[in-house]
Amino acid sequence: MRHCLLFCALLSLGTVTGAQSAPITPAPSSTDATAEAVNRFFVEALEHGQAYDHLRDLTTQYPGRLAGSKSLEGAVRWGQQVLSAMNLDHVYTQDVSVPHWERGAPESVQLLTARGAQSLTATALGYSPSTPTGGLTAEVIEVQSLDEVEKLGRAHLTGKIVFYNRPMNAALARTAQAYAEAGDQRNRGPGVASKFGAAGVLTRSLTLAHDDVPHTGTTTYLPGFPKIPAAALSLVAADRLSAALAADPHTRVSMQIHGQTFPDAPSHNVIGEIRGSEFPDQIILVGGHLDSWDIAPGAHDDGAGIVQSIEVLRLFRALGLKPRHTIRCVLFVNEENGGAGAERYAELAQAAPGRHIFAVETDNGGFAPTGFNLGSTQGNAHLRAERWRTLFEPWGVWHFSKGSGGADVAPLLLQGVTVAGLTPDSQRYFDYHHTAIDTIDKVNPRELHLGAAAMAALIWLVDTQGL
Amino acid sequence: MRHCLLFCALLSLGTVTGAQSAPITPAPSSTDATAEAVNRFFVEALEHGQAYDHLRDLTTQYPGRLAGSKSLEGAVRWGQQVLSAMNLDHVYTQDVSVPHWERGAPESVQLLTARGAQSLTATALGYSPSTPTGGLTAEVIEVQSLDEVEKLGRAHLTGKIVFYNRPMNAALARTAQAYAEAGDQRNRGPGVASKFGAAGVLTRSLTLAHDDVPHTGTTTYLPGFPKIPAAALSLVAADRLSAALAADPHTRVSMQIHGQTFPDAPSHNVIGEIRGSEFPDQIILVGGHLDSWDIAPGAHDDGAGIVQSIEVLRLFRALGLKPRHTIRCVLFVNEENGGAGAERYAELAQAAPGRHIFAVETDNGGFAPTGFNLGSTQGNAHLRAERWRTLFEPWGVWHFSKGSGGADVAPLLLQGVTVAGLTPDSQRYFDYHHTAIDTIDKVNPRELHLGAAAMAALIWLVDTQGL
Numbered sequence: 001m002r003h004c005l006l007f008c009a010l011l012s013l014g015t016v017t018g019a020q021s022a023p024i025t026p027a028p029s030s031t032d033a034t035a036e037a038v039n040r041f042f043v044e045a046l047e048h049g050q051a052y053d054h055l056r057d058l059t060t061q062y063p064g065r066l067a068g069s070k071s072l073e074g075a076v077r078w079g080q081q082v083l084s085a086m087n088l089d090h091v092y093t094q095d096v097s098v099p100h101w102e103r104g105a106p107e108s109v110q111l112l113t114a115r116g117a118q119s120l121t122a123t124a125l126g127y128s129p130s131t132p133t134g135g136l137t138a139e140v141i142e143v144q145s146l147d148e149v150e151k152l153g154r155a156h157l158t159g160k161i162v163f164y165n166r167p168m169n170a171a172l173a174r175t176a177q178a179y180a181e182a183g184d185q186r187n188r189g190p191g192v193a194s195k196f197g198a199a200g201v202l203t204r205s206l207t208l209a210h211d212d213v214p215h216t217g218t219t220t221y222l223p224g225f226p227k228i229p230a231a232a233l234s235l236v237a238a239d240r241l242s243a244a245l246a247a248d249p250h251t252r253v254s255m256q257i258h259g260q261t262f263p264d265a266p267s268h269n270v271i272g273e274i275r276g277s278e279f280p281d282q283i284i285l286v287g288g289h290l291d292s293w294d295i296a297p298g299a300h301d302d303g304a305g306i307v308q309s310i311e312v313l314r315l316f317r318a319l320g321l322k323p324r325h326t327i328r329c330v331l332f333v334n335e336e337n338g339g340a341g342a343e344r345y346a347e348l349a350q351a352a353p354g355r356h357i358f359a360v361e362t363d364n365g366g367f368a369p370t371g372f373n374l375g376s377t378q379g380n381a382h383l384r385a386e387r388w389r390t391l392f393e394p395w396g397v398w399h400f401s402k403g404s405g406g407a408d409v410a411p412l413l414l415q416g417v418t419v420a421g422l423t424p425d426s427q428r429y430f431d432y433h434h435t436a437i438d439t440i441d442k443v444n445p446r447e448l449h450l451g452a453a454a455m456a457a458l459i460w461l462v463d464t465q466g467l
Numbered sequence: 468m469r470h471c472l473l474f475c476a477l478l479s480l481g482t483v484t485g486a487q488s489a490p491i492t493p494a495p496s497s498t499d500a501t502a503e504a505v506n507r508f509f510v511e512a513l514e515h516g517q518a519y520d521h522l523r524d525l526t527t528q529y530p531g532r533l534a535g536s537k538s539l540e541g542a543v544r545w546g547q548q549v550l551s552a553m554n555l556d557h558v559y560t561q562d563v564s565v566p567h568w569e570r571g572a573p574e575s576v577q578l579l580t581a582r583g584a585q586s587l588t589a590t591a592l593g594y595s596p597s598t599p600t601g602g603l604t605a606e607v608i609e610v611q612s613l614d615e616v617e618k619l620g621r622a623h624l625t626g627k628i629v630f631y632n633r634p635m636n637a638a639l640a641r642t643a644q645a646y647a648e649a650g651d652q653r654n655r656g657p658g659v660a661s662k663f664g665a666a667g668v669l670t671r672s673l674t675l676a677h678d679d680v681p682h683t684g685t686t687t688y689l690p691g692f693p694k695i696p697a698a699a700l701s702l703v704a705a706d707r708l709s710a711a712l713a714a715d716p717h718t719r720v721s722m723q724i725h726g727q728t729f730p731d732a733p734s735h736n737v738i739g740e741i742r743g744s745e746f747p748d749q750i751i752l753v754g755g756h757l758d759s760w761d762i763a764p765g766a767h768d769d770g771a772g773i774v775q776s777i778e779v780l781r782l783f784r785a786l787g788l789k790p791r792h793t794i795r796c797v798l799f800v801n802e803e804n805g806g807a808g809a810e811r812y813a814e815l816a817q818a819a820p821g822r823h824i825f826a827v828e829t830d831n832g833g834f835a836p837t838g839f840n841l842g843s844t845q846g847n848a849h850l851r852a853e854r855w856r857t858l859f860e861p862w863g864v865w866h867f868s869k870g871s872g873g874a875d876v877a878p879l880l881l882q883g884v885t886v887a888g889l890t891p892d893s894q895r896y897f898d899y900h901h902t903a904i905d906t907i908d909k910v911n912p913r914e915l916h917l918g919a920a921a922m923a924a925l926i927w928l929v930d931t932q933g934l
Contacts, residue, residue: 175913
């Protein structure tokens, strides 16, 4: 694309769509003043957004913020400091007891071939125990599903390594759906394989990027069956193992994993508030999660959500807005491998029922925002929010769908709180999710700031008009 | 974001929005069969798209495809070979005479300070002549606009280097608009500065990414005034120069540029066709431009458009569709610094009026598609296309706006042809535009393939239903 005189002339014919800072087409259901107010959030975020600078600090100073780690506790202090420097009305923490698993020394997965051992790029799954001293060496059974494991049964699986290799469905528009559909292999696959006698598990990483980067994530085991070592292979490694098995079904793999679970550790949700001018006891929440996987700097997951949530408060302050309801930013801990932060928060919220009127979560990456999902136990909140669509469309935010916000606010939904989740473009999210390459350079500052502005504008609309 | 049992349960409550391969909500104005047909383009592109592989070949084998270069002629042969291997009905070329400018040896811009010379990262603008032997050393006058140059006039500018430093407007949602609004500095700034006696020009790069990467692009000069050397500074360099001028208004800069314009060179538009089964003489065009800036691998600009246009033909073939009208893929040359390919194409089209019924251009980067702009001399084509919106929304393509397609199809619009331009997400485009970092790693395969599918689906709808 060039920019010559011809192109200029064409632009004047109306090539350019989307927003100017002003004026925009007024929303039919709103006044011009409402549109102008919404636009101010976006303009302020694009011109002076601080979320990206915060994200650089968080991800470079505190990568690998897994529950129980020193890095997470450093991030908790960082969150307190950042919020405390913002001249808020209240900054405090909630004590949370979180699980504590550690990877230990780097894992190793070796494909044993006639030509010798070949390294397969892998990462232990969260809660995987260690392999026995000397490692686990066994034949591998490749399967596509948990059902297949059940059908094969103990006779075929005892002592073997089960290899779950069903790919994510590339044909789906929303990558989160493909992730959800393939996720049982990682989430429950090791537990089910153990039930049928397997000695270990390998899973195909949950990603659509065909590269040599392995993606970790949490797994669960079944009560009464041994916890067996489990690791995710990169897609390159999974394809190599599959090809080796096609050539020789007796192919063996040697795994060395050093995972260990420790007693629960003390941690903290971090909270900052702007007190409401009319209804200080009624709360609109915005939040993300402070923890990340141990191998991950956690830029998109969920550093982006943390710095966007903080940015929402900054935007209200920078624009000189005094919200009617209290706006509370919550940096949850332990979303990745337990949800103890969200549970603790919901438990305390239940002690004062009716105080939360709305809760927005951001935990789908710092990509360009496209919409929101909304959930309510009192009818279709997404249809009620739809009236604001024309206010958001100039900024690329165009859909309001039915949903449950996200893992950290969903417990509030069960208490009757209306919840929402920011829905950014999803195409690249699972390229980086739960990996060592989820780094700041994968985040575009404008996309990150647009997401923060979208949430702030939605919160302002709920605060001033109700939902 | 994790994927635990809770999250699974919530998904079943309806968190996931967007498309599955089937079924989707039927479009009110269309049959289920229409929706299914549209979906097949997207599914095929996401599962088996070849555009990304083609883009890797094009950008690694033929970077720097500027008009008159050997690289562009290599790309022309590459385009012919790729199209010829696709079992199309007709592959051929159109002779085009293109301008031929070369950068020569690398440019150098030095900030002369009391502490010695400091290098400022810069890239000569297209059509810049060489500096005099020994370079150009002069004081610098910083301005924000062409108007300011006119006001300063010859008395202040004779023999000086004019430094255009007005930033792109970060507050606009659509970066193309910010680019258009700031673009006069690069497009016409050197010509206007020369009119008022300046000896050289530096411009702030047209980007929103605050880094040390300079962005080139074409410039023009005024008849009767000398062509003066001109280069774009990176934003880091522009800010350094501005700070130096604030400290000392007599700060001097030394420029060495080695640009040279040669006689026009022979080149070729490359064309491939699937012949229409009912109306072989009526043409639906899809195209992008094969040339790129000399310093740029041209992955987003416009390698993406080239490989997407080729992919449109592949999708029709792969799905076994026989279009009613001829579908013609055109790889235009010389979009970046002249538009000779588009002019030649339009000239030949005018010799057979009425044959083109629709022309779609893709030249806004290989990012996730969000909509189309449409233009017609017979009323509002974008409003007519709006009836298909619900077919596209499941794939993230949600807006049909008024426009003129793009620089390569706009001459056809003037002949009465209805045109369209793919509008992808624009946030990152100007981070890479016209730079050495416009490389394949900046392109996500899914986003690229979704764009190709969106165009193929739109073309199929026009082919089967008319617009």
